[in-house]
Amino acid sequence: MTLLLENVTKRFGEHTAVNNLSLEIPEREMFGFLGGNGAGKTTTFRMILGLLDKSAGEISWNGEQINYEKSNIIGYLPEERGLYPKLKVKEQIIYLGRLRGMKKQEIVSELEKWLERFKVPEYMDKKVEELSKGNQQKIQFISAVIHKPKLLILDEPFSGLDPVNVEMLKEAVLDVKESGTSIVFSSHQMDHVEEMCEHLCILQKGKPVVQGALRKIKRSFGKKNLVVHADESLEFLKEFPGVVNYKKVMDGCKLQIEEEAVSQEILQALQGKGFIRKFELEEPSLNDIFIEKVGASYE
Ligand SMILES: Nc1ncnc2c1ncn2[C@@H]1O[C@H](COP(=O)(O)OP(=O)(O)OP(=O)(O)O)[C@@H](O)[C@H]1O
DSSP: OOEEEEEEEEEETTEEEEEEEEEEEOTTOEEEEEESTTSSHHHHHHHHTTSSOOSEEEEEETTBOOOTTTOOOEEEEOSSOOOOTTSBHHHHHHHHHHHTTOOHHHHHHHHHHHHHHTTOGGGGGSBGGGSOHHHHHHHHHHHHHTTOOSEEEEESTTTTOOHHHHHHHHHHHHHHHHTTOEEEEEOSOHHHHHHHOSEEEEEETTEEEEEEEHHHHHHHHOOEEEEEEESSOOGGGGGOTTEEEEEEETTEEEEEESSTHHHHHHHHHHTTSSOEEEEEEEOOOHHHHHHHHHGGGOO
């Protein structure tokens, strides 16, 4: 059960929004799709969903083209939330579930389970417009997963949620994945992607600039972060050979260094300069990688 995109391109007139993109997303995968504003993420999603025609390339599920008229394999949480404000939650979800070929009873029992899980059983008979934005998002999520899709596409699922609801939704997303669904999600929040995804793709102006397994991407990035906390001033490290970036933090500094060996030289240079409270080498964060790969020409 693999989603395959082969050399997919989308042009809007003169503008190429997605440029020769190839991706493979296997079963039970949690795939992170990143990129700055306007990089082409939503356009890619809309092509996968059959809402937009491709200019070139192929999209297949399990080796076959998706029949959008008949198929119920996909669930979608759009970036612009699209619920009907005047409808009650129950009416709304029943309507959407029926469109996907479900029976009313089955829909209601699934909805009950989800509302319990999100700790809002009382929303069943509330109108969508009576709910806060965050709670509307939970309902929108339920509408995307009610039919147990094989592939779930989440466009910025955590935006606008408070930390408690982010955790609740993350757990729900992970459970949906465990039940066998492949998930692709976009986010501007690197920590969420870092925490949840095994594989990812960073798009820039429609082209992938980083792609693959998160662990491998981090390893091959080379540069590391070094956090030093000390009583003495560490300003001299700004000019230290092999230090690519210096950031002052509370109690010390966070450095980006060219390679691990530089940390040894820094350690030696710190000898005799007072008490060192922290000296820790860290993997580069996804944020560091994103900023280096996309940041230079970030619009
Ligand atoms: N229907 C359209 N007609 C013309 N241009 C479009 C259309 N839809 C998208 N674009 C352009 O395609 C590019 C990619 O847009 P897209 O919405 O896919 O980006 P995105 O990565 O989802 O951005 P964001 O993170 O801001 O949501 C943008 O330059 C956008 O202006």
